Amino acid sequence: xxxxxESGGDSVEAGGSLSLSCAASxxxxxxxxxxxxxxxxxxxxxxxxxxGSNGETKYADSVKGRFTISxxxxxxxxxxxxxxxxxxxxxxxxxxxxxxxxxxxxxxLCSTVWTSLLEEEYNYWGQGTQVTVSS
Numbered sequence: 001x002x003x004x005x006e007s008g009g010d011s012v013e014a015g016g017s018l019s020l021s022c023a024a025s026x027x028x029x030x031x032x033x034x035x036x037x038x039x040x041x042x043x044x045x046x047x048x049x050x051x052g053s054n055g056e057t058k059y060a061d062s063v064k065g066r067f068t069i070s071x072x073x074x075x076x077x078x079x080x081x082x083x084x085x086x087x088x089x090x091x092x093x094x095x096x097x098x099x100x101x102x103x104x105x106x107x108x109l110c111s112t113v114w115t116s117l118l119e120e121e122y123n124y125w126g127q128g129t130q131v132t133v134s135s
Contacts, residue, residue: 009129047117
């Protein structure tokens with residue numbers, strides 16, 4: 001079991017910065033990878049950034065160069081530093097974790113997943129924190 005609690009959401013003007021934090025407890029140390037997702041008003045949830053237990057990171061094209069995901073193992077927290085925010089970044093932001101190994105198979109070959117922006121590959125979710133960016 002993993003418990004995830006997000007914080008740091010706020011209202012900011014375009015061009016501003018915000019830092020989101022996710023406090024993880026329970027078996028979070030055993031997570032294969034963790035990530036941040038967001039759900040804009042009236043739209044589906046999309047992957048924003050992911051970080052694996054091996055330190056590998058992955059970002060959605062829409063946030064590359066502006067957002068940075070990091071993990072503080074000692075404090076068991078996941079962070080998302082968001083710079084140069086745009087109105088289209090407005091969304092509910094969720095922290096997520098994958099407990100247990102995830103593999104992907106193609107053509108009979110399977111490999112371990114270290115990062116993921118796919119919602120279905122996560123099995124624990126936080127309640128979300130709202131980020132609003134005004135123009």
